[in-house]
Amino acid sequence: MSLHPILLMGGSGAIGHQTARALRAVYPDVPLLIGGRDHTKAEQAAVQMGGAEGVKIDPGADDLGLGERRISGVVVFYMDHALAGLRYAQTRGIPHLSISSGVFEIAPEIAMYMHRPDAAAIVLGYEWMVGATTVSTLELARAFGRVTDIAIHALVDEQDTGGPTVASDFEHLNRMLPAALTRRDGVFGWREGEQANVSFEAVDGTPIQASGFSSIDVTGLAAATGAANVQFNLATGVSSSRRQGGTMSTEIIIELAGEDLQGKPLSTRHAVVHPAGAAALTGLSVAMVLERLLGLDGQPAMPAGLYFPYQVLNADRFLKRLTQEGGALRAL
Template identity: 55%
Template sequence: MLDLAAPDLGIGGQSVSAVAVLLRDEALSGFRFARGRGLPYIGISTGIDEIGPEVAAFMQDPTRSTVVLGTEWLVGATSVTTLALARRFSRVDDIRIGLLLDDEDQGGPAQVSDLEGLTNAPPAALTRRNGTYVWRSGEDARTSFRAVDGTQMDAIAISPNDILALAAATDAPNVEINLATGMSSSRRRGERMSTEIVIELRGQDDAGRPLATRHAVVHPQGQFPLTGLGVAMVLERCLAMDGRPPAPAGLYFPCQLLEPASYRTRLEEIGGRILVLEAP
């Protein structure tokens, strides 16, 4: 049992290679422990409006260790796939991502609390519109998107770190991410619940012609296998367990560390798929 109030987290001299914080840690106990020992660190529950303390602490000694701001939706499943799909474009104008979380796809009390915070009293959500970052709230944050099976789902705007990562990597002037909870497409077919990430891109191809694509990342066991995959691959990258030199000390998003082809291979190995859908 960890003791988050203790400087050593209650583990004494036990050897530790890296630290992954999977729940909210307002005191930054895991972060401070990792930095104190010069260990790679990933946190996956710090919201886009809460990253200041981690970033400020990193800036005090940026060469000490690798820090990964892992609060991308399902730790890379969204951003890594979107950036791979964007390679078909010479210019990306619009990135619109719809996240469908089945209402049977729930974990422990901490995860349920985080979800209730997003859906019952959602904070303002960061979105990029016409090249400007804006905060959506109230009615402006309410929208809808089509699930994999074409069902229109009511949704609310949210802003995981994918918003920042995708806008910075593609310079797309319009980037938004919306979350719906309810029955997933697979459950409407009479199968077990699944998780869906619907990715719509618009822009131009290499010949300057309009191009629009629509894909989905799905997993028949819900959100948790994808979250676990992302955390595992980030730690492997930081610790050089993937056969390459370790990631240099620095501040990263998962999509800056994970190679798309390797990610897709591992995704498919654990039962996930990337579907090609009818373009918008």
């Protein structure tokens, strides 16, 4: 199919590279524009990716400095507080995906959607690893007749830095929102101080100290499953694979409790793992969201609307691609 370029705003970083890699693995001819304020840096990244073009972005201009150039979709890899990418996408009726904002910063995007709900598809891609966590959790929840408790524990290897933009975004999130959005007994509230400190077991069984994190996964999973108790915790340390003498990886522990399809008590514990780390897993998710938004897979493109990533991604297809990359959704 003929396709106008996909604009990756801030795409010169690790996640942008991994997104391009994941897209090219299935769609080698998909055209990409790597946009940034530094034209030289964007061009260098485009050359490294191959078959891409670097462009300078002017977030203060209505056309982002791209003039009349046709674009098929926009992905933003940094906190776009001015919503320049979203304004551009809505004006042109093309899909928009942003992955870096906090749960407390979605109101401006929702307001823009409410004023132009028929303009294009907008994906709130702030879930942990842009849907890798929620898609896997909801797939596991199919074994339950009723889910009462969901606990997500994300372990990021201390060597898995993700680059300066990721570090800056996390610093911003931690500074602005130290309390963790959590659902307890059906009520949303905030964990802070000692209440936010938890311990969980990594894939290899090692106890890990973690803190509550305000991931939008909490709201989406609560809405999708009706679970009365939903929490998300985040830790940085040594991943299980590196502790065992291998390379660093990323791991996400998913603990579910409730009743099975026959009404009997059921609890499960699984992990999503990717041997190449957080950027690779995030890049895979972004690439597969784009695939669905634009209809690259041969199915109709997503209609205008406001979506979580798990509402866009196909679970079977995602888990198959995850396995092909050496990752897994593993029972513990």
